[in-house]
Amino acid sequence: SAVISQKPSRDICQRGTSLTIQCQVDSQVTMMFWYRQQPGQSLTLIATANQGSEATYESGFVIDKFPISRPNLTFSTLTVSNMSPEDSSIYLCSVVTLEQFFGPGTRLTVL
């Protein structure tokens, strides 16, 4: 199994600012993923972040808006840039080992 922690757990931000979310895993993993869950909605994959290469973004998500870093096999960050109220969501980090595990999520509210 994998234990995933995320920081911050929640935040309230002003429109136009940026927030960086951290994801830490207790073991080395090749594949890390970032998901978004908008209020009352399902999870949508933002991007896949593999160490040593640029993140791969899903349709509808771009690097300028959601830059991702993956400096090593246990850590990743997702930045939500130039935020608007539409970015208010839960952002979840996920890893795949034998199973797919999810972090506790970062609950972001943009005013």
Add this chain to the structure above:
Amino acid sequence: AQKVTQAQTEISVVEKEDVTLDCVYETRDTTYYLFWYKQPPSGELVFLIRRNSFDEQNEISGRYSWNFQKSTSSFNFTITASQVVDSAVYFCALSEVPNTGGFKTIFGAGTRPFVKA
């Protein structure tokens, strides 16, 4: 393209009754994985089960059971003798392993059983 359909948004059920959550999926791959997750009000995702495409055996775990039928592309989830604590959102998900590498998971919209005492 991948698709997961959970047609039931909310289901009302009386405590101690059984409730079945439907999941229908679409994929072109022959190798894939199906999952069910539970998301209680606290927000974390709790893994319940994984099934790979070559294993159609049904599974029972306590009050939970799953019925995987490739012929109908369905992976339904039944909660037996439901309890108030079962009230949560349950997500069905489909994962593929593209030839290009990686691992891609698509989630259904989720189903929320409301268990009434």
